[in-house]
Amino acid sequence: MPELPEVETIRRYLATHLVGQTICRALLYTKALRRPIPALNRILPHLAVSDVRRLGKYLLICFDQGTLIMHFGMSGRLYWTPNNVKRSKHDHLDMVLSDNSRLRYNDPRRFGVLLWHVGAINQHSLFAKLGPEPLSQQLSSCYLYGFASAKKTAIKPLLLNQDFIAGIGNIYASEILFRARIHPARLANNIADSEWVLLVSAIKQVLKTAIQAGGSSIKDFVSVNGQLGAFQSQHAVYARTSQPCIICGSPIQALLQRQRISFYCPGCQILPSAGCTGQARH
DNA sequence: CTTTGCACCTGTTGGC
DNA sequence: TGCCAACAGGTGCAAA
Secondary structure (H helix, E strand, C coil), rough: CCCHHHHHHHHHHHHHCCCCCCCEEEEEEECCCCEEEEHHHHHHEEEEEEEEECCCEEEEEEEEEEEEECCCCCCCEEEEECCCCCCCCCCEEEEEECCEEEEEEEECCCCCEEEEEECHHHCCCCCCCCCCCCCCCCHHHHHHHHHHCCCCCCCHHHHCCCCCCCCHHEEEEEHHHHHHHHHCCCHHHHCCCHHHHHHHHHHHHHHHHHHHHCCCCCCCCCCCCCCEEHHHHHCCCCCCCCCCCCCCCCEEEEEEEEEEEECCCCCCCCCCCCCCCCCCCC
């Protein structure tokens, strides 16, 4: 479910409501998700939350003694509930706070991750190859060009590679390429300098706007407080197959790339035909 | 080394 | 109504 804007929405809520609170008890119901879960029921009690951070799609709940690393996979979420609410299916962790309310981690598909890390977070192997934060200055057209301009892969699957840029997922990859007017099947090594510049600004603009809207709620994303995201109403292409493009009116098309669906406008995002790859011709 | 295909899970949806 | 295949916001690893 959550890509960068959704995780950032969760982070902002927790930064306001969780920092400073102490975890009195932790109840762990599950041994493993995508990876084995450490004994958080023994680790977390009596620790006070000092900060809540985000790296790409990872949420970091920081304590002086270490960091709880969370990833939400496709279906993970956090929700706050009173003490007396019965545990529901696929709840994996309860963090009981001093007022007896509980912060619950729930993940039906179990693609998420719960880990504990002591020491500098950047040293964790999960983050060793993680690409730059898209909203930082590190993400520039020079960076994109340097990483990608020799790659023989299509740009859309490349945008999903977290080693390239941290935090972009399937919704925002399509939305970003639409705003940059780049066809999802364009090969990275055929993208022009001017297009990398367009791409950088599309990345920043789409993600910034999506964060302001509280993320996208397609099926079931809700923030910790149950708040739905609103960015789905601004989706130009995602899940809009055969609906008219908001710019040119052409029907939006879907395309399967590496088992993942991409959406694009055939009028605005032109794929150069073979033999017309932008090289000089006479 | 780079690039692709698939497995990992469960729930929901849509066609017959 | 019921059944079953297809699909869903992600990632890691095996294979080509």
